[in-house]
Amino acid sequence: MTRMMRLQIAAALAWISTVPVQAEVADEQAVASLEQTLVEIAAESIGAVLTAVADSTRALGDTYRRLAAAEAERPPGSPERRLESRLTLANTTGVRTWPADIASPPPSRAAYPAFYSYSGNQLSESVLREFDLFERLAPTLRSDYESFPFSWVYLTTSDNAMVIFPYVPIEEAVNNGTPTKTEFYQAADVENGRVGWTRPYLDLVGAGMMVTASYPIQDGDRLLGVASRDITLKQLTRSVLSRLGRDGSTALIVDDKGLAIDASDPALADEIDGVNTKARAAVLYYRTAENLRSAGGDHAVASTNGRINGLVEAALAKVGTADNAPVEVDGERALAAHIENTGWLLILARP
Numbered sequence: 001m002t003r004m005m006r007l008q009i010a011a012a013l014a015w016i017s018t019v020p021v022q023a024e025v026a027d028e029q030a031v032a033s034l035e036q037t038l039v040e041i042a043a044e045s046i047g048a049v050l051t052a053v054a055d056s057t058r059a060l061g062d063t064y065r066r067l068a069a070a071e072a073e074r075p076p077g078s079p080e081r082r083l084e085s086r087l088t089l090a091n092t093t094g095v096r097t098w099p100a101d102i103a104s105p106p107p108s109r110a111a112y113p114a115f116y117s118y119s120g121n122q123l124s125e126s127v128l129r130e131f132d133l134f135e136r137l138a139p140t141l142r143s144d145y146e147s148f149p150f151s152w153v154y155l156t157t158s159d160n161a162m163v164i165f166p167y168v169p170i171e172e173a174v175n176n177g178t179p180t181k182t183e184f185y186q187a188a189d190v191e192n193g194r195v196g197w198t199r200p201y202l203d204l205v206g207a208g209m210m211v212t213a214s215y216p217i218q219d220g221d222r223l224l225g226v227a228s229r230d231i232t233l234k235q236l237t238r239s240v241l242s243r244l245g246r247d248g249s250t251a252l253i254v255d256d257k258g259l260a261i262d263a264s265d266p267a268l269a270d271e272i273d274g275v276n277t278k279a280r281a282a283v284l285y286y287r288t289a290e291n292l293r294s295a296g297g298d299h300a301v302a303s304t305n306g307r308i309n310g311l312v313e314a315a316l317a318k319v320g321t322a323d324n325a326p327v328e329v330d331g332e333r334a335l336a337a338h339i340e341n342t343g344w345l346l347i348l349a350r351p
Helices: 003-018 025-070 079-085 125-147 170-176 233-244 266-279 289-296 306-317
Strands: 087-089 092-095 114-117 153-157 161-165 201-203 208-219 222-232 250-254 260-263 327-329 332-339 344-350
Touching (some): 025 153, 025 208, 025 233, 025 332, 114 125, 114 170, 161 170, 201 266, 208 233, 208 266, 233 250, 233 260, 250 306, 260 266
Antiparallel strands (some): 087 092, 114 161, 153 222, 201 208, 208 222, 250 260, 250 344, 327 332
């Protein structure tokens, strides 16, 4: 969120708080209009960060493509160094990327890249060449991560080699299975050569709800690989939601099916974490019972907060219409705005 957007939200909230409880109709209409603008500004601020993340992911992929074109015919340098340091677990092989004076592999999230091949213990010449490219790419990975330190930045080649920053130990990296078959790899919009997005999902190593931006790296009609960035959603959304969710209001974010992403109310936020952690997947929805299965399939779980479920259901029903008026359910109203790039909704529920 930019400083100007923070000031706009703060000023709007301060103005709303000065309106008397027994306001006249004209004031109520003005408050409703200002609240809608407030929600739209907040949604715009989240969308702006997502756009910047998409741009950085694209830039990472383009840098790799230029390096690959420049190094296409060069044999891998010092392959013995890579082969001597390799460590294999299941089908995953990693090599040393940290300084020689550090005896053991660094801990998770240490400030080093991690190089992995997912084709067993044998490192082919093409994979060794890709590790050389990864080494040249490491400063760009570090810079990209530091500009938006949400979570991991990584690149996956079409033959299942990966570079990840910051460092991921092999015990965690082995969970990627076959990277080219994963959702994060296949989320890249290859047909249009653009960044694509995964649906929100639960990070299985404890970072909570996440989403991934992925960009296809193409050389003509050939797909070289995919550049990706994970975003920890609490880092992205929590400050915005806490500014909106005050004075009895609840601010929350859902995807286009009603999947719960984050909420300003601590009880709702705890429910998201608790239900998803138990299921080891993102399964909590703000949907009514009759529409739950069509939204999330057999594993979907409805929130225990029926009030929020009804408000979100009503807000989703208006998606795609030109009607910007609040929805009202049982004496409460909800204002909603789209978040660019994702199809998500930012919703403000007020008594």
